[in-house]
Amino acid sequence: MNRLVPVPVAAPLPCAGQLLEVPEGRYDWLRIEVGAPDHAETVGTAWLHYAHGVDPEHFVVPEGGTGPVWLPVPRRDALRAVRLPAAPDLTVRSMTAVVSQHSTEERRAGA
Numbered sequence: 001m002n003r004l005v006p007v008p009v010a011a012p013l014p015c016a017g018q019l020l021e022v023p024e025g026r027y028d029w030l031r032i033e034v035g036a037p038d039h040a041e042t043v044g045t046a047w048l049h050y051a052h053g054v055d056p057e058h059f060v061v062p063e064g065g066t067g068p069v070w071l072p073v074p075r076r077d078a079l080r081a082v083r084l085p086a087a088p089d090l091t092v093r094s095m096t097a098v099v100s101q102h103s104t105e106e107r108r109a110g111a
Contacts, residue, residue: 007095017086019049020095024080027073028100033093036065044085050077059085073097 007022012035022030036042042061047054048071057071073079084092 001101003099003101005097005099007097009092009095011093012091015044015084015087015090015092017084019081019083021081022079022095022097024051024078025097026076026099027079027097029073029098030071030082031096031098032069032071033095034061034066034069035091035093036061037089038065042087042090044087044090046071046085047083048073048075048079049081049083050075050079052077061090 005023005025005027007020007030009020015034042065044059045056046059047056053075055075057073059069059071061067061069071082079097082095
């Protein structure tokens with residue numbers, strides 16, 4: 001079973017390149033519910049801010065304009081914040097940080 005950590009978001013929040021803090025922790029994914037005009041797939045860049053660095057990740061909104069964006073959190077470091085892409089036609093409805101069961105088991109085993 002996955003562990004879900006809600007990220008406080010004042011929804012609907014236009015994606016304007018702002019930095020959103022997340023509860024500091026090691027995650028596998030950010031699940032971001034978005035809304036957008038009904039059009040083709042939208043691609044942008046989100047910046048993940050970790051305790052020891054910043055990495056870009058592709059922010060892909062599925063064709064049709066609504067639904068979840070699954071943003072990978074690949075670095076094995078504590079995530080502190082995410083900078084949304086500058087795409088004001090997109091709005092964030094909610095955000096959840098996800099830790100998979102597999103990752104939780106690895107941490108317990110000391111991997």
